[in-house]
Amino acid sequence: MISKDTKITYFIYAPYECTAVEEYLEQMAAKGWLLHGIKGPLFKFKKIIPQKIKYSVDALNKISIFDHKDPEVALEFREYCNTAGWTYICQTGKIQIFYAEEDKKVTPIHTDEDEKFKAVFKSSLYQIFNQLVIVVMMAFNIYIQSSDTDYLLSSNSSIFLVVVMFFIIFINIIKFISFFLWVIKARRKLKENKFTPYNTYSQLRIKNIVIKTYTIVILFAIVVFLGFDYYTSKNFSIVILILLFIFIIIPLCIQMFINKKKYSKTTNLIIAIGSYLSSIFLLLFVVSTAISNIPTEVQQNEWSSEKPSLTLMDFGYEENTDGDAYIDFNKSILAQRNEYSDGNKDKNLTYTIFQSNYPWAIRFHETRLVSRFNNYDINLKHTNGNLPDNIKVYSDSKKSSFILVSENKVVNIRNHFSNISDDDFLNIVYKKLFIK
């Protein structure tokens, strides 16, 4: 955003990259832009005559992020820097920014490298902890999602969500590793009593370009999914929008509220934790409501118009006049899942077909399905039925649950019929579902 006198840029950095931020600000000053304020990753500049300006981006560990904007400690610190000739600009989190004209002779704010390293290190710990929590939460989420592999792989929304979670985990791990590397390098340099490099500006600029590109790609993907994907239900789009609202706008409001009302640190801490917990609660509520309400109306019509390949009638029963069979269907770019259930407790037929053109998806689902059954103490063993060799058959010792696997299909089915032998049952299933 550029108006005539102000400019706003988007720049991502971590507290330990303070020197790189200083270089960036000095470059902007040489072009004629003086830093006016910072809000998160947004930098506000004001137009001035291009000149050489020294910046000091300083991490003050004594203030807590839960303090309101101008706590006593920070004000005192600024007083000291003022006397030394530095002019205060703004504060963001634990970082204070000062500047002085190049030709003014000022002592740098930190003359003790060891103590500066300690301050920067401690101020970065909060962010690092946050990143670890995010990684653990995402990994756990993915693990839970992957327990129902047929649902996961046959829904474009689920696939998209998992991909996004992987990206988030990847980015956070990179951030964590680069912080760790910096700590090791800096500690080593400190022992030699030399100046510690806090990441140069060129490295930070590259990082920024990478992160910005990735964000644009993800946003573009979100728009495509919400607007154009045939198979994504509209409920999913609403869920995503609500998620964005919860995780971006609410923390901003809380932050502004904390800054306006100058409560004590403990009160702020309670407010922050309370709002964090309630937004997680809200999130869980929204997600669970949305999941229970995602009727695949679109898909249901498509499959209902064609008859399911295998029905109760194939086992010698009349068409069920009590009600409609339960049919569920979902399709994604990777796979497709058909579910069918019909009948009552005396005679019923329930099965799920998972189809994919990708052998890895078939193998993945097969392994997960078999291990899930084994977890329920239904020990599935590989049996040699009298079906052709290209069909793998798993059955349990009581011989009522079966999993049939071909190269592009996995069928999960139970034999509830007491008057039909397992071999005959399997033959009918094979004929109807595997022979085209």
Added chain:
Amino acid sequence: MAREQFQNLTEPMYYILISLLNERCGVDIMEAVFETSKGRVKVGPGTLYTLLGKFEKETFIRETEVKGRKRSYIITDKGKEILLNEYRRLKALVKDGSLYMEEKL
């Protein structure tokens, strides 16, 4: 662990304690250190702020008055003892070395 870092004082620490032998306002200390060391030692406002905090915690100095946001400090007896020990240590260093250095120079 905090005690260990004050066994040997660094130069800024030494000069700050010297400048606080008289009551001084926090912001004046930077200039005092610069003058006492004849321009050799410069302490930045951030470092000064942190050190004053550490000294106060260890009761080497105490706050005398607060005028608005300007705080004044003065050294305590404990601080004087630390300072004196350091001064003696430095004198011993110079004396021991002078026997050998004078020959070489």
